[in-house]
Amino acid sequence: MNQTEINDGFENIEEAYGFISDKLAGRVKPETGIVLGSGLGDFADQISDRIEIPYSDIPNFPTSSVEGHKGCFVFGRLEGVPVVCMQGRVHYYEGYPMQKVVMPIRLMCRMGIDKLILTNAAGGIGDSLEPGSLMIITDQITSFVPSPLIGRNYDAGPRFPDMSSVYAPELVEVIKKTAEECKIDIKSGVYLQTTGPNYETPAEIRMYKALGADAVGMSTAVEAMAAVHAGVKVAGISCITNKASGLSTTPLSHSEVQSVADKVQSDFQILLRRIVLLLSS
Numbered sequence: 123m124n125q126t127e128i129n130d131g132f133e134n135i136e137e138a139y140g141f142i143s144d145k146l147a148g149r150v151k152p153e154t155g156i157v158l159g160s161g162l163g164d165f166a167d168q169i170s171d172r173i174e175i176p177y178s179d180i181p182n183f184p185t186s187s188v189e190g191h192k193g194c195f196v197f198g199r200l201e202g203v204p205v206v207c208m209q210g211r212v213h214y215y216e217g218y219p220m221q222k223v224v225m226p227i228r229l230m231c232r233m234g235i236d237k238l239i240l241t242n243a244a245g246g247i248g249d250s251l252e253p254g255s256l257m258i259i260t261d262q263i264t265s266f267v268p269s270p271l272i273g274r275n276y277d278a279g280p281r282f283p284d285m286s287s288v289y290a291p292e293l294v295e296v297i298k299k300t301a302e303e304c305k306i307d308i309k310s311g312v313y314l315q316t317t318g319p320n321y322e323t324p325a326e327i328r329m330y331k332a333l334g335a336d337a338v339g340m341s342t343a344v345e346a347m348a349a350v351h352a353g354v355k356v357a358g359i360s361c362i363t364n365k366a367s368g369l370s371t372t373p374l375s376h377s378e379v380q381s382v383a384d385k386v387q388s389d390f391q392i393l394l395r396r397i398v399l400l401l402s403s
């Protein structure tokens with residue numbers, strides 16, 4: 123295949139960037155990007171001076187079909203910090219190529235954010251990760267999904283980017299301290315991304331555990347990779363909504379995932395709000 127035949131969508135990022143810049147008209151220049159996972163979308167209600175842009179209005183933007191994902195960017199201020207929140211994300215299992223899955227992340231990086239906070243719902247593999255636990259992501263395993271960096275290099279970063287420190291240690295430290303200060307128990311561990319949409323088999327979970335994974339989910343890791351490639355610092359927090367397959371007696375369901383995520387909302391929101399402030403000061 124010749125390079126011009128590869129539809130990598132880099133031009134789409136520029137077009138979407140132009141569209142959003144026109145809409146914002148200089149009213150906010152986000153410093154921190156936040157991606158809200160399943161059941162956490164209400165967090166965006168806390169943003170002041172809000173400007174909402176539905177994904178469906180943005181040219182060439184991948185839209186999500188998942189229940190519980192709203193599908194819009196919310197720009198504004200949180201504790202005075204200029205932010206952009208993604209209410210809902212795009213998943214590989216929806217059928218988009220990985221480059222399209224990370225297009226919204228690249229777009230936020232293009233808007234000039236210098237920090238990205240990723241959140242998700244995940245299954246707990248580690249012994250201490252129970253439904254309702256929060257976990258700071260300290261590292262990740264992406265070997266079971268295609269790299270979003272395959273194809274022509276996106277010139278925001280190098281062809282062969284270093285991934286030895288995907289989750290910025292200084293951000294991890296701030297999150298740990300913030301949780302302590304807010305008296306919110308938080309664990310830490312390694313997140314493994316699968317393609318989904320099916321949940322895992324017990325044998326797969328035993329394999330992932332042996333490989334060093336503490337939590338499993340269907341998003342986040344490729345987003346972190348794309349942001350790191352673009353030179354943006356990344357933090358990640360998982361809301362553990364269930365014990366991973368085979369580690370509890372009940373079968374997994376999306377409604378269980380959502381109802382646990384809903385219950386953890388209030389702790390999660392307090393923590394996230396404080397983190398945004400402390401990371402920017």
Ligand code: HPA
Pocket residue numbers: 243244245246321322338339340363364365366367374379
């Ligand atoms: N597996 C994959 N993704 C998930 C899970 C799980 O157990 N829980 C929430 N998202």
